[in-house]
Amino acid sequence: MAGGGKLSARQKMINLMYLVFIAMMAMNMSKEVLSAFGLMEAKFSDANVVTTDMNEKLLANLETKAEEKPAEFALAANKAKEISIASESFYKYIETLKNDLLSKGKYQIDPETGKLPFEAMDKTDILDEAWFTGDRLTKKGQEVMSKIEDYKSTIKGIIGDDVKYSKAVENFEKRFSTEQEKNKDGKKIDWLDYHFKGFPAIASYTKLTAMQNDVKVTEANMFNVFLGNTLDEAVSLKNYTAIVIADKSAFFAGEQFQGKVVLGKYANVTPTGLSVGGSAVDLENAIDSTGAARLDFNVGSVGEHEIDGKFTFLEDGKPLDIPIKGNYVVVPRPNSATISADKMNVVYRGVVNPMTISFAGVPDNKVSASGAGLKKGSGMGKYTMVPTSGREVTINVTATLDDGSKVSDKAVFRIKDIPKPSGQIAGQIGTAKLPRNNVEIGRIEAVLEDFDFDLPLTVTGFKMKVEGKPSVTCSGNRLNGAAKSALRSAKRGSQVQIFDIKSRSNGPAIKPASPLIIELTN
CATH class of the missing domain: 2.60.40.10 (Immunoglobulins)
Incomplete structure (x- = not known):
């Protein structure tokens, strides 16, 4: 527009024209949008009338079938009646919200056209003041959310855990989801705030009519499921997958594979019970997001084992058991490497x-x-x-x-053969330095050095040679009198030889031990 300073009369006129032009564009755009919402509301209203009539016929059909085939349809007909009552109550509640909106906005239906004044329903403060206070909900806003959640829990309670209705319940959950929504800035906004705060009255009115349509669609879908009208979809081969089932979960190299291929479907359905090997499994922790049950148990010893258990579902109000059969092979855990030296076996x-x-x-x-x-x-x-x-x-x-x-x-x-042992005295092997008295009272031993087997040896005899003296033969493992006499005559620093050391074991024959050379230290 214009900068600072005093404006001329001509410039003021130009600025005013711009403002009027922009306002006219906004008014025209607003009217077009408001009219579009009005047309949508009218279509939803017409659809609700048609769906209501269709639902009444579906319910009557169910009641007739329940009389003709009570075993097959009595339970479904009762559920349908309960859903009809709950839906009608919620539908009427939404109608009160619509009436309040019209009353507070002072909007009335045109007696000539039979339509609401769509283009005049541009107020945004009616529900803003009634349902919101700052960032929180008013008591009325809390009541609206409570009514929606009550309707959802009532419908799901009527359906129960019957596996046949799981897909219908899943669609119902999506239809009435009240999860937070992201706004244009990516910020998460509460559901009621996102859909109704700051909107023109006609937009909110149309959304309420659309919610009523969701109620009617819910009734129609549930009634059709009860009548079995979705059977073709359930059994269509397009919904099946080829699943390979091996006879066992491990095969040896070169072994013939044995198994089978079947057509099946992965059902995202929560069971009411699961047991394996006679023990109940905690469903809360076992079932993942795809509906698969994860098993966790000790596999046991090496070899082939069987898995025996059952799934329990609720169908037609009665428990339905589906057996679980399978097997697996346990192989030893690789906890060590096989390392061998050639020619060392x-x-x-x-x-x-x-x-x-x-x-x-x-x-x-x-x-x-x-x-x-x-x-x-x-x-x-x-x-x-x-x-x-x-x-x-x-x-x-x-x-x-x-x-x-x-x-x-x-x-x-x-x-x-057993290796040749070594002679030992006072813990010393081969050569030793010992006082004369230690040799005299010492015990001669034969030991198998670096031999991994526990094979005790008992010395049965040996010979002793002192420098300048003839050798002396001793029995057992200690010096005899002649050997001690010869030892006493030896000089300090001289060497004493212990040789031809013979021993025995509790098993094989043992070769004579290697000799001992003892230097006398005194």
Whole structure:
């Protein structure tokens, strides 16, 4: 428009013309929009009349069927009557809201056209003052929301958990959703605020009529479901999916796949009960957003296991049990790597060699192993081997798979003799420095160094040689009188040899131990 300073008469006239022009455009646009809302309201009103008539016929049809086939339709007819009563009550409540809007706005139907003055119904403060106070709802606004929620809970309570009506209930929930809405700035606004605050009276009036239409549509949909008129949609093959069901959930490489392909549907329907293996499952935590039930249990030992349970749904007012059958295969958890050194498969002759033998993915009771000197021990996969003759032993392993077929494998082990022990005195091996008295009273031992088996050795005899003296033969593991006499004659710093140390075990024969060289420290 104009900047600061004094305006000329001509400029003032131009500015005034601009204002009048803009106001006229706004008035014309407003009238067009208001008229459009009015036309929409009229269409909803006509639709409500038609739907009401249709619903009355559907309800009468249901009542007739209930008399003819009470087992099939009596329960549905009763539900339909209850829905009709609840819907009529809510419909009339919405009508009171519409009447209040007309009364407070002082709007009246034109006696000549039979229509409301759409273009004059531009007030925005009627419902704003009645339903809202600042950012909160008035008592009347709270009442409106309460009535909507009461209607929703009443309809869902009448329908119940019957699986056949789940889709109808889902559509009903969407139709009467009162979730918050996002405005043009992306901010979430309460449902009543978003749909009615700040709107012209004719817009709010039309929305209330549309809500009445939703009530009539709800009745029509429910009655049709009760009559089975949605059956074609339910059984159409377009709604089915090919589902592969394997005979078991794990197969071995090279094994023949066995299973079947069926047509089925994934139903997002909450069951009333679920049990697996005789134990009830908590539905609140088990059912996900797709309607699938998630199972969580200990899989048990290695091998094939069955899943046995049931789904329970409510259909036609009665519990409907759907069995759950399946199986799965448990294979050993990989908790260690298999690491082997070439040519290091060794067992020792004459001792008990512990062994663990298993077949990946096969339970212990279906695995058998054989070999010279091999015996089954206690514990899963535990064996012992005591090889005797020869230089090698072969262990053969056979496993029986779930389909009855057998697989085999083998491993060859070298047989080695017990290694030569070492002589020991006072915990010292090979060479030692000891006082003369410690040698005299000490005990001669034979030990198997770096040998992983527990094989105690008992010294049965040895020979002792002092410098300048003949050797002395001793029995057992201590010095005899002759050996002690020879030891006393030895000089300080001289060496005493303990050799030809003989020992025995509780099993195999033992080679003579390596000698001891003892330096006397006194």
